[in-house]
Amino acid sequence: MxxxxxxxxxxxxxxxxxxxxxxxxxxxxxxxxxxxxxxxxxxxxxxxxxxxxxxxxxxxxxxxxxxxxxxxxxxxxxxxxxxxxxxxxxxxxxxxxxxxxxxxxxxxxYAHIFYPTNNNKEVIIVNAANIQTVTFDVKGMTCSGCASHVENHVNKLPGIVKVVAIYEEGTAKVEFDQSKVSLAEIETAINGTGYTITKTK
Known part of the structure; x- marks a missing residue:
C-alpha cells in the first residue's frame, strides 16, 4: 500500500x-x-x-x-x-x-451486552394497588445500547418493578410502586440520561 x-x-x-x-x-x-x-x-x-x-x-x-x-x-x-x-x-x-x-x-x-441486567431485581410489593404502569415517549434513542442505558438508569431507583425501553418505537414502559418512587423521579432519571421525554401516557 x-x-x-x-x-x-x-x-x-x-x-x-x-x-x-x-x-x-x-x-x-x-x-x-x-x-x-x-x-x-x-x-x-x-x-x-x-x-x-x-x-x-x-x-x-x-x-x-x-x-x-x-x-x-x-x-x-x-x-x-x-x-x-x-x-x-x-x-x-x-x-x-x-x-x-x-x-x-x-x-x-451488541452494545446492550455492556450493561448489567437488573430487570430481575427483587421488589417487595406491599400493596398491589400502588403498582402503576406508565409509558414514556423518549426522543434520542437510536440503538439497543441507548435502550439499555435508559433501562439501567431507571432501574437504579427504588420501587421499580420492571422497565422496558424500545428504541425502534422510542418508548420506555415503566412498572413501579408509586409508594416508593414518584413519576417525577422516573422522568428525571430518563431525562438525566441525555434522552428527552416528549410525552407521558
Missing part, C-alpha cells in the same frame, strides 16, 4: 467509528458515569447508512489497491525498497483494520 491507500484506510476507520458514535457514546457514558452525555451524537443516526457505504467503498478500494497485480515496471522500481514492507502496508494490517471497522459498524447490535 502506498500513502494514498493508507489515507483510504484511515478514512475507512474514521467513517466506521463515526457511523457508530451514536451508540458508542451511551456505553462510554455508562462506564464513566457521565450519563447526561449519552445522546450527544444521536443526531448522527440519519447519516449512518451513508457512513457505512463510505466505509465499504474506501476499504474496498484499499483492498483492491493491495491485491491488484503490480506491473513489471513497478516491481522493477520498487523491489529493492520493498524487501520488507512496513507493518502499516501489509495485508495483515489491512485485515486488522477491516475487522476493526466491521466491529464498529456492528456495534449497535
Amino acid at each position: 502506498n500513502k494514498e491507500t493508507n489515507s483510504f484506510v484511515g478514512a475507512g476507520v474514521l467513517s466506521a467509528v463515526a457511523a457508530s458514535l451514536c451508540c458508542i457514546t451511551p456505553v462510554l457514558a455508562f462506564i464513566s458515569g457521565a450519563s447526561g452525555v449519552a445522546s450527544t451524537f444521536s443526531w448522527m443516526e440519519p447519516a449512518r447508512p451513508y457512513l457505512i457505504c463510505i466505509t465499504f467503498l474506501v476499504l474496498g478500494f484499499a483492498w483492491y489497491q493491495k491485491l491488484k497485480p503490480r506491473t513489471a515496471e513497478v516491481i522493477k522500481c520498487d523491489c529493492e525498497e520493498n524487501d520488507k514492507e512496513p507493518i502499516m502496508q501489509t495485508k495483515t494490517f489491512l485485515g486488522s483494520v477491516t475487522v476493526f471497522a466491521a466491529l464498529m459498524l456492528s456495534f449497535p447490535h
